[in-house]
Each structure stands twice: as structure tokens, then as C-alpha cells.
Amino acid sequence: MFNSYIKRSYSLLVSFFLIFVISTSSYAGVAVPDVDPADAAAVAKAKTGMDLFKANCTACHAIDRKVIGPALADVWDKWDTEENLIAWVKNSQAVIKSGHAHANKIYEEYNKMPMPAFPTLSDEQVKDVFLYMKAAEKGFDPSNPGGKKETADAAGGATTEGADSGKSNTTLILVGLFAVLAILGAVLFNITSKLSKIAKVAQGESLDAIEAVEAASKKALVKKLGVVAVIIAAVLLLFNIGNGAINLGRSQGYKPEQPIRFSHALHVGQNKIECQYCHTGVEKSRHASIPGTQICMNCHKYVQEGPKYGKDEIKKIYDYSGWDPDKGAFVKAPKNIEWVQIHNLPDHVYFNHSQHVKVGKIECQTCHGKIEEMETVEQFAPLSMGWCINCHRETKVQFADNNYYSVFEKYHDEIKKGKRAGVTVEDIGGTECQKCHY
Amino acid sequence: MKQLSYITILSFIILTSACIRNSKNPGREYMPDMVHSTAYEAGSVNPIFKDGKTNQLPPKGSVAQGKYIYPYDNTIEGYEASVANKNPFTFTKDEVDNQGQHLYKINCAICHGDKGDGQGHLVEIGKFPPPPTYLSGVLLTLPEGKRYHTVMYGKGLMGSYASQLDHRERWLVLEYVKTLQGDAGASAPATDSTSTAAK
Known part of the structure; x- marks a missing residue:
């Protein structure tokens, strides 16, 4: 006990001495001590730093690579003193105005994009962040000092693949x-x-x-x-x-290769991104709409590597959108991605996505199948007239709390009086020819 | 022997007729001129326009009726000036709680989390770095004009949501975010008290 106390005060003394030396020398770099996993106090400080880092920094910075702002791993050698670096974190514009050489160099390098000021952080908090950054560089996670790595994702992927190969084996x-x-x-x-x-x-x-x-x-x-x-x-x-x-003219099971091997199983199944995040038109228009590359780039400016195809497929998005991941900017004119159309209703049939999704509150999967499990999308439904009509006969319209159907007063009355259990699409004209063919 | 030759011919026909379809092939069509539109369909390739697309932006300078034009530029000055921007809509509580929440869950919650704490699903599974929380710190008291500016142009790692959400929907989402923030968010100051970045 006493021994460790001496040790700690000794290391404190050394670090004070180091800081003294650094602040007096002109360009020695910033020294941040490593976190000893056994030192509970240091781990706690690093944990505070991690929380602050995640709350304030990760929107623009990563430790090991350039994101919006520079990578933070090599910041220690580039700055002269810890004080200047703290000042820079708290208010970068002030440091730039003071004429600091490295501050101005960075500012120019990043097209004069200022880092937001963090006046609410104390010096001690910024130091905690530094402590965390240094620890994270070495792969140390303060919220998990034991260092056990979770591999749930990898295991999950393996089991699904195993099930697939098992099937073909039998x-x-x-x-x-x-x-x-x-x-x-x-x-x-x-x-x-x-x-x-x-x-x-x-x-x-x-x-x-x-x-x-x-x-x-x-x-x-x-x-x-x-x-x-x-x-x-x-x-x-x-x-x-x-x-x-x-089956003439029906393409059930059609599963063409697409220009980018975009996996719905990954994006919808594992990442749980809502369908409407990308297919923005589905609630507003006849078309569900295929997203443009700017929606891909919402995430893929940061996510440069996928779990299955590595960098190959994501690089295709960069080529199509004209993005240069090294420069972090759009450098070329975007090109069109020629996706292969899978679902094709004949021209003499009118279909409206918003009518079914927004008004009818039909799940996407009702017609498109288990999209969240499809590695490559295939046509699930036959899209035949019999299939449409069957659904119109069987599906109950959501009459309750739906202003869209308020004009059907007779039906509302009958439901109120208990004469009618529900209204199918057929009851409101869903099987009339001219509803879809006109 | 005669029968054998019949059998071979017939089995050949059967085999070929069974091979019409495979998953890489959409199959045959009956009267293709009634299936495919003569006019160019939305999203289709179009040889008439220079960029080869049927979906075209309106000509430069033209404004669709009722379309909102955002007056602030995507610059640091524009961001600071956007403080003056106010919500022109009055939404009912029902609209905010239903439509606002719906839009928030689709577009924002995947990173910002259902509660706005910056712990969305992508953050939890470690695929995307956490965004700042709405519930404390700078974003809690960020003026609503600056929030709108961020939705419009993006900020940091966040991309622009101008194409996904229209004018009304952007304000609807922002109103919903205020309900997540509770009392502090509902009184998000119109004047700027937090930013000293560009001064």
C-alpha cells in the first residue's frame, strides 16, 4: 500500500517534471501518459475522457484516420505545448488569430473550416480526453479494462452461413x-x-x-x-x-446482378436502417424511388469498408459519386448508377406506393418479401392480376383513425352500429377495372 | 425403336420448355408493346438529356409554386446568420407526436438514438461514431435556426437531409426533437448564447 503510494507520487513528480521540460523547450511535442489498466483512478479519468470524446469529438474526428477533421493519433508530435493544444481544443479561432504557426497550417490545410469552440470544457476535462485518446491509440478501452473483445457480429455471420451450407449438404x-x-x-x-x-x-x-x-x-x-x-x-x-x-410476363424470382453488390441483408437486417431512409419517395409519390449517391454518402463518407466485400463495393460508390476518400472531398462529376429494374408492372396497370404504404399502412414486406434477409434482391410476388385482386378482396382497410376514408360515411355508420365488422378494399371499389386500368 | 425416337423428341421439348426461366432472366413477355411504356418512365435511362437521366432538376432559376427557398448559404457566416430563422409553422401536439416521431425514427434515430442521446443502433453496434447528445451540452440549447441549418446542409459527419425532408417535415422533426429534450428544448433560445466559434 505504502509502496504504491510512493510509486504514484513518484510518477506524478516525473510527469510534472516532464511537463515543465516540455513547456520550456520550444518544440518537444505533447506528452500524455499511458493509462495503466491496473490504476483505477487513471482508468476512471480515461473513461471520463472517452465519454467527453464521444459526446463532442466523434462527429468530426477519429483517432486512427482522417474523417472531417484530421486523425488525432499523431497530434502529439505536431503541437509544441500541451497548453497550446488545450487552448486550441477550447477555442481554435483564438489560437489561429494569435498567429500560432501549426494552428494556421492546419486551418489552411482544411480549407478554413473551423472547429467549433468548446468553452464549457475545463482544462482538466480536455486533459482527460487526451488521456483517453492516447489510451485508444494503444487499443485500450477504458470501459472494458479487462480487454475482452466482443465478436458477436462475426459469430452471427458465421452461423447464418453455416445454416445455408448445411441445407445444401442435406x-x-x-x-x-x-x-x-x-x-x-x-x-x-x-x-x-x-x-x-x-x-x-x-x-x-x-x-x-x-x-x-x-x-x-x-x-x-x-x-x-x-x-x-x-x-x-x-x-x-x-x-x-x-x-x-x-407465367408469360411474370418475373417472380427474378434476381439479376446489380452494378453494386448492395446487400439489403446487411443494411436492413443487421444495421436496421428503415426502408424509408433511402426510399424517400415511398410515402409521398407513386414511386418508392431509388436513392441517389448522396444518401449513400451520408454514412459512407465514414464507413469505407464493408464486412463482406471489404473496400471493393464501397469504392464503386465513390467512383459513381466522384468522392475522393483521401482528400475527403467530391473531386469528380457524379455518374449515373444503372441499377437493373426488377419489379416491372405492365404499362397498362397503375400502381401507387404512397397509396399502399402511407394510406393503407401496408408493410413493405407484404409485397417485397423478407427484404431484410436478401443478399441480392429478388422479386418475391408474382405481381399478377390475380395476386393483386386476392389481396384487395382479403385486406381490411384501416378505417379507424384514418382521415383519408372519412368520406365513406355509410360504412362508418354501419361499423358504429355494429352491422359491419370491417371494410375490405373491394368494398370501396378496389376491384373495379378502372381503379388500376385507365 | 420408333417409340424411342418419340420419347427422345418429347423429352427434349420438355427439357427446353422447363429451361425458359432462370433467376438471372426476367422471363418472356406477352405483347411487350403493352408492357413497356412508350414514354420515358421516372428513373429510367433517357438518351434525350445530356446526363442520360429521365429525372431532371428544374431549370436553374425556376421555382416551383409554394417551394420554400432557404436564404442562408452553406458557409460559417450562413450558419451564424441562421440564428434568425424561426419556425413558421404551428403544429398540433398530435402532429408532432405522430408525424414528427415517424420522421425522426426513419431519418435520425439510426444514429441519434430513439431518445436523442446519440446512442442509435449504428452507434451501439459500433459501425458509426456517436453524434453529440441532444440531451445536454451544446445541442440542448442550440437555437432552432441553427438546428434547421444543420438538417439543411449537414454538419461534421452528418450529411444533408434537404433532399429527404421537405420544409415542413424539417421543422416537424425539429419540434419532435424539442419534445425529446423536455423543458430545456422547448425553450430553445432564438438568440445565440453558446457559440463563440466564429467571433
Whole structure:
């Protein structure tokens, strides 16, 4: 106990001495002590620093790379004294005006974009932030001094993949088993026929006579089999033709490759981004609208690497939008991304997204399937007329608390009097021809 | 033998008819001239315009009827001047609580968190750095004009939401944020007491 007290006061003395030396020397850099994971007080200070850092700094800065502002890992050597750096954090404009050389250099380098002032932070708080920054550089997390890393995401990804490959494995095993059984059956049949032949010869019949009978019965069997096969083939053919005719113009299951391998499973499933975040038109217009690159860049200015394809696919967004991640600016004119259209209603059908999503409060997944699990989007619904009409017949319109339907006074009355349980889309004209075809 | 040749022909037909569709192919169409619009559809490729898009911005200088024009520039001076910008709408509590919350959950909560504490889902799973909290510090008392300016042009890592939210929706979201902040947020000062950045 006493020993550690001496140690601590000794290190305090040393750091005071260091600070003294640094503040007197002209360009020695800023010295921030490392956090000892065993030192509870230092860890607590670093934790305070972390909270402050996350509340005030991460909107523009990261430790290990340039974001909006510069990377903070190498800030220690670039600044002359800790006092100046603290002053810079608290009010950068004042330091620039005082004519500090490095402050002005940074200001010019970042196109005179000022860092907001933080007058409410005390010197001690800024020092805590420094303490955290230094610790974070070394990979130390003050909220988790033990250093256990969570790998929940990686494990989750692995299990889903495992389930997928397991599925295909079972089909393979089944097919293999079936093949083995078929071969076994054929061999057994062969053996029994040969054995019966031997038995007959043993009973004194002539081999030629047996073979002649066998040949005749074989011929008859082939003829019979041929007739059966022709009938089966004809039925199958008719079935195929009929099915093909029904499916003309329907693209259920259509799953084309897209210019960017954008994964809905990642963005919607794991990251839980709302559909409307990107498909902004879905509540306001006929079209759900495909987002422009500026919506991608809301996040991907920062997120430069994906979990599955690494930097390759995100680099494509940068190419399309003209963004230079090294310079942190748009340097080229944006190009169009030619996404392949999947859902295509015929031109003679009118469909309006806002009517279904905003007024009808239909979930996107009702028509588009489990988008949140799709790595590549495919057409879930047949988009056939029968499919539309069925849904219009079965779906109850949300009459309660919905101003849109206030004109249907008779129905509202009947619901109030208890004569009517609900109103389907068909009841309000949802199966009239001219509702969709005009 | 005759039957065998029949069988081969028929099975060939069956095989080919079964192969019409696969997942990389949208399939065949019946009367394609009734399926595809003669006019260019929204979002489609268009050879007539120079940039190849059907979706075009209105010509420069033209203003759609009723469209709001934001008078402040995306500069430091513009940000400071936006303090004077006030909410021109009076929303009912119902509008703020329902529509405002709906818009907030779609556009903001993924980073700023459902409560506005800067702990949205993307922050929690460590994919995106946390934004400042609304509930304390600078943002608690930030003037509403500056808030609008930030939604309009973005700030720091936050992008612009001008294309996603229209004029009314931006104010609706900001009103909802005030309800998250409680009493302090409801009286977000119109005059600037916190910023000394550009002085």
C-alpha cells in the first residue's frame, strides 16, 4: 500500500517534471501518459475522457484516420505545448488569430473550416480526453479494462452461413443415398433374374427356349413402357406449356446482378436502417424511388469498408459519386448508377406506393418479401392480376383513425352500429377495372 | 425403336420448355408493346438529356409554386446568420407526436438514438461514431435556426437531409426533437448564447 503510494507520487513528480521540460523547450511535442489498466483512478479519468470524446469529438474526428477533421493519433508530435493544444481544443479561432504557426497550417490545410469552440470544457476535462485518446491509440478501452473483445457480429455471420451450407449438404446427402439405393436395386434385380434362369435350366428347360420367351416379353414391355412414357411426356408437355403461358410476363424470382453488390441483408437486417431512409419517395409519390449517391454518402463518407466485400463495393460508390476518400472531398462529376429494374408492372396497370404504404399502412414486406434477409434482391410476388385482386378482396382497410376514408360515411355508420365488422378494399371499389386500368 | 425416337423428341421439348426461366432472366413477355411504356418512365435511362437521366432538376432559376427557398448559404457566416430563422409553422401536439416521431425514427434515430442521446443502433453496434447528445451540452440549447441549418446542409459527419425532408417535415422533426429534450428544448433560445466559434 505504502509502496504504491510512493510509486504514484513518484510518477506524478516525473510527469510534472516532464511537463515543465516540455513547456520550456520550444518544440518537444505533447506528452500524455499511458493509462495503466491496473490504476483505477487513471482508468476512471480515461473513461471520463472517452465519454467527453464521444459526446463532442466523434462527429468530426477519429483517432486512427482522417474523417472531417484530421486523425488525432499523431497530434502529439505536431503541437509544441500541451497548453497550446488545450487552448486550441477550447477555442481554435483564438489560437489561429494569435498567429500560432501549426494552428494556421492546419486551418489552411482544411480549407478554413473551423472547429467549433468548446468553452464549457475545463482544462482538466480536455486533459482527460487526451488521456483517453492516447489510451485508444494503444487499443485500450477504458470501459472494458479487462480487454475482452466482443465478436458477436462475426459469430452471427458465421452461423447464418453455416445454416445455408448445411441445407445444401442435406440435399446432397439425400441425392447420394437415392443413387446408391437405385444401383443396389438394379444389381439385386439382375442377380434374381440370372438365378431364376439357372434354376430353370437345372429343371431341364432348354436355354434357347427361355431366352426366346424372355426376348418376346422384353419387347412387349418396351412397347408398354413406350406408351406410358408418351402419355407422361404429353401430360408434362401440356403442363409446361400451360404454366409457361400463365407465367408469360411474370418475373417472380427474378434476381439479376446489380452494378453494386448492395446487400439489403446487411443494411436492413443487421444495421436496421428503415426502408424509408433511402426510399424517400415511398410515402409521398407513386414511386418508392431509388436513392441517389448522396444518401449513400451520408454514412459512407465514414464507413469505407464493408464486412463482406471489404473496400471493393464501397469504392464503386465513390467512383459513381466522384468522392475522393483521401482528400475527403467530391473531386469528380457524379455518374449515373444503372441499377437493373426488377419489379416491372405492365404499362397498362397503375400502381401507387404512397397509396399502399402511407394510406393503407401496408408493410413493405407484404409485397417485397423478407427484404431484410436478401443478399441480392429478388422479386418475391408474382405481381399478377390475380395476386393483386386476392389481396384487395382479403385486406381490411384501416378505417379507424384514418382521415383519408372519412368520406365513406355509410360504412362508418354501419361499423358504429355494429352491422359491419370491417371494410375490405373491394368494398370501396378496389376491384373495379378502372381503379388500376385507365 | 420408333417409340424411342418419340420419347427422345418429347423429352427434349420438355427439357427446353422447363429451361425458359432462370433467376438471372426476367422471363418472356406477352405483347411487350403493352408492357413497356412508350414514354420515358421516372428513373429510367433517357438518351434525350445530356446526363442520360429521365429525372431532371428544374431549370436553374425556376421555382416551383409554394417551394420554400432557404436564404442562408452553406458557409460559417450562413450558419451564424441562421440564428434568425424561426419556425413558421404551428403544429398540433398530435402532429408532432405522430408525424414528427415517424420522421425522426426513419431519418435520425439510426444514429441519434430513439431518445436523442446519440446512442442509435449504428452507434451501439459500433459501425458509426456517436453524434453529440441532444440531451445536454451544446445541442440542448442550440437555437432552432441553427438546428434547421444543420438538417439543411449537414454538419461534421452528418450529411444533408434537404433532399429527404421537405420544409415542413424539417421543422416537424425539429419540434419532435424539442419534445425529446423536455423543458430545456422547448425553450430553445432564438438568440445565440453558446457559440463563440466564429467571433
